[in-house]
Amino acid sequence: MPSTDRGVFSLIIINKAGGLIYQREFQAGLHKLSTNDYLVLAGTFHGVHAITRSITPKIPSVQPPSPATSSPSTTAPAASSYSYPNPGVPVTGLDYLETDKFRLTCFQTLTGTKFLLFTDPLTGNVDTIVQKIYELYADFVMKNPFYQIEMPVRCEAFDRHLGAWLRGRA
């Protein structure tokens, strides 16, 4: 199939402070916003992402009454003894957002940079796409000696390779 990049609407990269550092549209499908609105969107999403992590349901766990602790602290509501629904998996913020018209995948790197990929709801293998984009980012943005960290991404090579890869994606 020739147009295999169909499905990926746009990409947004947000730095760890919530600032927009990259925005690119690959395919029409979403409304165009002004640059200012994209900055607002990035900041808003950064905050919402943090909130979604903090509203994770906490499941109270029954802890065996240990004789070591004094009695007033055991009768008090055991605030510290809770577990998360998926113990063992690190608590993250919003990962996937589904709407009627698009699907948003958020990938946060270990250093806090967020990649927001807007795709068609039916696009599969979104995780692979995001991983590849991260790889390209590492190769062409982070290894660019002229790139200042946390600043807007203006790297031609990144743009070129990203576009080419998304177009040629099998």
Next chain:
Amino acid sequence: MVVYSFYIFDRHAECIYKRRWLPRPTSIVGKSRSEAAPTGLGQTVRSSDDDSKLVFGTVFSLRNMVRKLGGEDDNFVSFTTSQYKLHYYETPTNTKFVMLTDLKSPSMRIALQQIYINLFVEYVVKNPLSPTEHPGGVGVNNELFEESLEQFVVCVI
């Protein structure tokens, strides 16, 4: 699947109903605690009252973001984190239904719609004793609604 909590927000951004089902290792769901009465006094780090405000802030921001990008007729359906899934349904009158479940649950849009149509409209809106607005949850916290919601969540879902 497990339902963790359920919230209703009215068009004035007020939480008019909230309910939490905390799966306890030793007890059954029927013994779930409805957090309506004992809240208010901040018990621990954050009361469930603050939780509902955070939930509202999240869905409100996301809804506006989605509408900006997808158009006025777009609606966000759900989002997923590594730990839970949040389902969202908004009625034409801007009443918002939010449900937090575990990751394995399918789309709950129909279920939330059913709660609205079969429970909220029947037992709250059609109740002659219930006011049109529900400040502080007045009119929503009636026995019939709570009971049938409990039934719905335990049996149907």
